[in-house]
Amino acid sequence: MRLAELSERSAVSTATIKYYLREGLLPPGRRITATQAEYDEEHLRRLRLVRALIQVGGVSVASARDVLAALDDDSLDHNKRLGTAVWALPHGQAPDEADPATRTARRRADTLLERLGWGYGPTPEGAPPPYGMLVTAIATLERLGYPCGVEDLEPYARALARLAIDDLDLVERYSDSPDEQVEAAVALTVLYEPVLLALRRLAQAQESRRRFGGK
């Protein structure tokens, strides 16, 4: 397909597509004349993913490039590619090691992960980025005096463990191809985040009405 069709099918403007091409977020099309190139389904899929990362995930162009590099790294097995690609996503501020609340938070996170049997083991890169994100989040709760004990956190972790089964089922239903699965895993991680947060607020309203509601 030509650039115009790629733009129409992806709902991304031709100017933005050209920008992504220049930035190396999309592989170049197959040149057919001096001014025209031909794009295929793989370009369309990749473009959708880039769009998901940048527009919904708030991922920078540089981080998007890291995510894509992990996706395309054929030296990794399927599980490692999935992990590496998701972990190349931004994970917010690293824990503030000067803060005593961080030490408390780290202890709680470790106890929690141990209880769940989610040992990630010693890796050359150290702890995975979402672990740092978790420690930062618990440290903030702790510093502000809100409940964040292991008992408070455990139901959330167990719920998300069950939901991860649905997450991966969705990825496997989406495609049989490992390449497409890795792309979908990253896109669905990012795109389902606002779905989860919106549903949580609606569910809370429902539960609040049940407990405290007038009508």
Place this chain on the structure above:
Amino acid sequence: MRLAELSERSAVSTATIKYYLREGLLPPGRRITATQAEYDEEHLRRLRLVRALIQVGGVSVASARDVLAALDDDSLDHNKRLGTAVWALPHGQAPDEADPATRTARRRADTLLERLGWGYGPTPEGAPPPYGMLVTAIATLERLGYPCGVEDLEPYARALARLAIDDLDLVERYSDSPDEQVEAAVALTVLYEPVLLALRRLAQAQESRRRFGGK
């Protein structure tokens, strides 16, 4: 307590506290001399909440003011105050009504909420803000060609319905006072979001290792 102690106990700098006082996000202290004022536990609690909203929730000063106004609105019953305060939080971009994907998304969101029995009924203000957030998120998935059918979404909604019970239990364990419960509900909604997203990524890594893992 004096300003210095309020700053120490909240881990918020005196300059930032003075800024919040000027912006009306904190009620003034009780003047004791021309240059000094006395603050109490209520200031400390309110300051923690403001911090949670602005620093973690990325809420603007103007939106934080709206959330606090809802918290302090004594004309509402407990359930309404909870809802109004959480709904004054930012909910991202409103659905793009010119986009056909929005119509599809709205139909799916309605079917989903009906199946769950989460009717919010016709309200003078129209649909609650998290409903708009949900529609926008589904429309994006739809536009980018990723799975987002009612069957795909339902397990997430059911998981969050169960988690809302834990959310509200946490609020009730935190305090018996309705005022403090409303404050905690807003703070915990915001502060547990990064906890959820981090745990989700860790849980996905775990499940991916189980399915596809080498070692």
